Amino acid sequence: MPQPLVSILMVVNETVVCFESEYNLGKETGKDLLQYCRLAVERYFFSKLYDKIFAMYAIRNETDDRLFLERGRLIKKISPLRALEYLGVGQKFMIR
Numbered sequence: 861m862p863q864p865l866v867s868i869l870m871v872v873n874e875t876v877v878c879f880e881s882e883y884n885l886g887k888e889t890g891k892d893l894l895q896y897c898r899l900a901v902e903r904y905f906f907s908k909l910y911d912k913i914f915a916m917y918a919i920r921n922e923t924d925d926r927l928f929l930e931r932g933r934l935i936k937k938i939s940p941l942r943a944l945e946y947l948g949v950g951q952k953f954m955i956r
Contacts (some may be wrong), residue, residue, distance in 0.1 A: 864916065868905060875901050 876898045935943045
């Protein structure tokens with residue numbers, strides 16, 4: 861996992877622990893809500909940071925994405941049977 865994500869998860873864990881220690885002092889009112897604590901904290905943090913995290917992964921996987929798009933364009937240009945052969949589908953699975 862990339863270092864920025866590890867740091868984010870550490871902050872999320874610390875926040876969840878703080879919420880649980882604050883609201884888990886034997887109170888019955890908070891126990892029902894504590895099961896949603898981690899989900900809510902993660903959703904908040906990652907909704908604020910989604911654009912930056914997505915950009916980080918987009919840059920990291922740029923060559924794979926370019927190769928995927930190039931192969932997709934190539935497959936769309938050829939006939940369906942040739943596309944199946946190109947993808948390595950066996951003869952017994954091809955309908956002729």
